Amino acid sequence: MSFDPSAAAPRDSGIFGLPCTRAESRIVILPVPFEATTSYGGGTSKGPKAVLKASRQVDLLDHRFGAVHEQGIVMLPMPRGISDLSREMRELAEPIIDRAGARPEDAKSIARIEKAGERVRTLTRDFASEVLREGKVPVILGGDHSTPLGQIEAVAAAYPGVGLLQVDAHMDLREAFEGFRYSHASIMRNVLDLAPGVARLVQVGIRDFCAEERDFARSQGDRVQVWYDDDLAEARFSGETWSRTLARIIDPLPREVYVSVDIDGLDPSLCPGTGTPVPGGLSFREFSALLAALRASGRTILGFDLVEVSPGKGDWDANVGARVLYRLCGMACPPVPH
Numbered sequence: 001m002s003f004d005p006s007a008a009a010p011r012d013s014g015i016f017g018l019p020c021t022r023a024e025s026r027i028v029i030l031p032v033p034f035e036a037t038t039s040y041g042g043g044t045s046k047g048p049k050a051v052l053k054a055s056r057q058v059d060l061l062d063h064r065f066g067a068v069h070e071q072g073i074v075m076l077p078m079p080r081g082i083s084d085l086s087r088e089m090r091e092l093a094e095p096i097i098d099r100a101g102a103r104p105e106d107a108k109s110i111a112r113i114e115k116a117g118e119r120v121r122t123l124t125r126d127f128a129s130e131v132l133r134e135g136k137v138p139v140i141l142g143g144d145h146s147t148p149l150g151q152i153e154a155v156a157a158a159y160p161g162v163g164l165l166q167v168d169a170h171m172d173l174r175e176a177f178e179g180f181r182y183s184h185a186s187i188m189r190n191v192l193d194l195a196p197g198v199a200r201l202v203q204v205g206i207r208d209f210c211a212e213e214r215d216f217a218r219s220q221g222d223r224v225q226v227w228y229d230d231d232l233a234e235a236r237f238s239g240e241t242w243s244r245t246l247a248r249i250i251d252p253l254p255r256e257v258y259v260s261v262d263i264d265g266l267d268p269s270l271c272p273g274t275g276t277p278v279p280g281g282l283s284f285r286e287f288s289a290l291l292a293a294l295r296a297s298g299r300t301i302l303g304f305d306l307v308e309v310s311p312g313k314g315d316w317d318a319n320v321g322a323r324v325l326y327r328l329c330g331m332a333c334p335p336v337p338h
Contacts (some may be wrong), residue, residue, distance in 0.1 A: 005069060015075035015328060017056045025072035026080045027137045027329050030127045034082050034087035035144040036113055037180040039097055041275035043310035044144045048078065050311035050318035051141060051325060058235050058326050063190020064292050065330025069328035072172030075141070075328055080124060087141075088118045093180070102179025110179055117146060117182025126315040128303060132158050137332045141325065142244065142307030144275070145172060145262050150190065155258050155303045162302060163200045163253040164191065164324035167265035167287065169278040171206055171226070184275075186306070187260075192220065199254055204290070205229050205265040206234030208278045225252055229280045240285060246293040257294065259304040261328065263321060270320045284320070291331035301332040 005320075009017025014153040015029060031048030037122035038044060052075060060069045092109040096102050102110050118229055124140055126184060128151035131138035138155070145168075156162055166172075166188060177185035217224045219222055226247055235245050265268075266287060268277035282290070294301070308329060309321035 002239050005060040005067070010141065011056070015052055015073055016058055016060060016069060018069055018073055020072045020074045022074050023078070025074040025136065026333050027139060028131045029073065029074045029075040029139040029141050030124065030202050031075060031078050031141045032082060032120065032124060032143040032147040033078060034086040034142070034147055035184075036095070037146065037178070037183045038085060038117060038275040039185065041179060041273070041310065042090070043273060044084065044142060044275060044308050044310065046311050047309035047318070047321065048141045050315075051309055051321045053264055054315060054318035055322040055325065057319070058322050062330055064288055065327060068326060068333065071333040073328070080084065082120070084124070085116055085119065089113050097178055100178065106179065113179050113282060120147055120328060121153075121182070123150065123273045124148060125154045127151065128154035129158070132302070137301065137333040139328075140305040140307070142305065142309075145187045145307045146182045147307060148260060148305035149182070149187060149194070151303060151305065152191050152198070152258060152260070153195045156195040158254050160197035161199045161254055161256065162197060163202065163257045164198050164260060165253060165257055166203045166260045166262075167282065168203060168260075168262040168280060169205060169207055169208050169229075169264040170262070170276065171203060171209045171213040171217060173216050174210070175212070178250050189216065189254045192223070195302040199214070199223070200225065200252060202249065203227060203284050204249060204255055205232070205280075207280045208276070233280070242289060243293070246290055248273070249290070250294055250297050250299075253299060255299055258301055258302050259294070259298045259323060259328065259331070261304065261306050261324065262308045263317070263324065264308055266320075271309070271317050273310040273317040274308050275310060284334060285324075286326070288327055292325055295331045304332060
């Protein structure tokens with residue numbers, strides 16, 4: 001079947017309107033429409049479907065990364081039962097969240113929610129392990145930020161010494177939040193505890209955190225490096241170019257890197273529907289320049305995730321999410337020679 005990248009995409013086409021099969025694709029995306037513990041706004045479980053729909057409006061010749069689609073990108077079907085599991089666990093979690101934390105009488109609910117978290121963890125770990133064996137790039141499209149834990153574990157097990165670049169408004173370093181072990185607010189703490197193959201975590205855009213998280217990050221020494229949003233702004237105000245700042249951000253990362261992007265790491269004007277928006281953050285141009293600088297540095301991108309996209313009341317969040325996803329694909333794969 002012929003494919004015209006300049007033509008309109010059919011409504012029932014694949015991600016970005018592409019007709020790619022898994023065998024033809026360099027990048028394999030698993031949608032994980034799961035959210036149980038989002039603690040403010042909700043809706044991230046609707047993110048994968050919304051991003052898929054919006055992706056068909058993305059023009060495929062990217063000014064920074066070229067004809068990214070030529071690498072082949074495929075999004076797998078929604079995993080069976082995950083949407084239902086998400087709804088069930090959300091119903092169990094909401095009373096606990098409304099009370100700002102678990103009580104002794106919540107033990108059974110907490111156990112069921114943790115079991116669901118283990119199921120998602122196993123799902124994404126098995127997916128990523130299989131894709132890595134195929135020599136391809138595994139991608140998780142969430143869902144809340146708890147969803148890629150298993151994938152990160154799989155990458156770290158296959159490539160010990162990997163670095164992790166996290167774009168986020170939050171540190172996500174709480175040991176647990178509101179009683180939930182697999183909380184969206186605990187993903188990076190779980191990574192550091194459960195994936196010893198992650199040699200370094202570099203966090204960018206951080207602007208909302210608690211003392212526990214700050215102290216834990218400091219206790220990790222060189223393993224965790226935090227680029228606070230206010231400090232990034234001060235560097236710009238003092239005359240440092242963004243290119244120079246990006247070089248300093250990327251320099252500590254090892255040669256092999258995994259990238260985790262919580263959409264709330266961006267300016268909230270780009271993601272007003274996300275569950276925990278915070279003033280500040282990266283502009284789309286600053287974020288895109290970060291991805292371009294990472295690729296230009298020669299580092300190998302082993303996998304990535306995009307999480308916390310919530311469509312809200314309109315299509316804006318999904319439109320931004322789809323374009324973030326396409327540029328992440330461009331970052332992960334070198335251009336096709338012509």
